Amino acid sequence: MHFIHLIAVEADDASEAVEMAEYAIESYQGQLWDWYEVGGRWDGELEGNNTLCYSENSKAFVKHIDRCKESRKRELIGMLDKLNGTQIKPDNVQDKFGLGIPDPEESANRINEDNKKCAARFQEILKLKDLPSSDTTFGLTGYYLYKLGALLSDFYTADSYFYDAVYGSSSFEAITERCKEEPSRQWLVAIDMHN
Numbered sequence: 001m002h003f004i005h006l007i008a009v010e011a012d013d014a015s016e017a018v019e020m021a022e023y024a025i026e027s028y029q030g031q032l033w034d035w036y037e038v039g040g041r042w043d044g045e046l047e048g049n050n051t052l053c054y055s056e057n058s059k060a061f062v063k064h065i066d067r068c069k070e071s072r073k074r075e076l077i078g079m080l081d082k083l084n085g086t087q088i089k090p091d092n093v094q095d096k097f098g099l100g101i102p103d104p105e106e107s108a109n110r111i112n113e114d115n116k117k118c119a120a121r122f123q124e125i126l127k128l129k130d131l132p133s134s135d136t137t138f139g140l141t142g143y144y145l146y147k148l149g150a151l152l153s154d155f156y157t158a159d160s161y162f163y164d165a166v167y168g169s170s171s172f173e174a175i176t177e178r179c180k181e182e183p184s185r186q187w188l189v190a191i192d193m194h195n
Helices: 014-028 058-084 102-126 141-152 173-181
Strands: 001-010 037-038 052-053 162-164 186-193
Touching: 001 014, 001 058, 014 037, 014 052, 014 186, 052 058, 052 102, 058 141, 058 162, 058 173, 058 186, 102 141, 173 186
Parallel strands: 001 162
Antiparallel strands: 001 186, 037 186, 052 186
8 A cells, every 4th residue: 555654854955855754764664664755656746846845835834744634633533433433424435545436335335334343342342351362353443443542642653644753753743843943954755655
């Protein structure tokens, strides 16, 4: 699966920004990605480029960070929908990666069935008084709980869509402060990750 991540770095120019971003994600090989490409399927995503400096276009910079926040919010809502068993309509099916949804009704039906099963398993988990035996299965519910915990804790995962390489976190707070202090050194680099 391909997914876009914006990597925030401090650099003096676009070339250094790419170098810093690649260095920052290096340790996540095998965990987050098996290969990546700067731009890739999202070539030119940052106002026609794969890099964007805050001082050159602060409005676009903030727009792209806000898009990451919205994507992360959709991830949160999707995980909560699973745990709550929320039933959605075809109009609410999200096109996460911009690849299109061929049959929204079929997708909504599949999501609703998954949400229903996940919510039932989550209710079973809430009643646990001890660790379950190794032959007990809760389907993907444990995985969704893991993803939810990582998202709420700002751990860098595939669902983060953003990584602040300077701060070492997927939190948005530090980049906002740095843009005020050193706007000409704050860069975003668009990375197409595959896993």
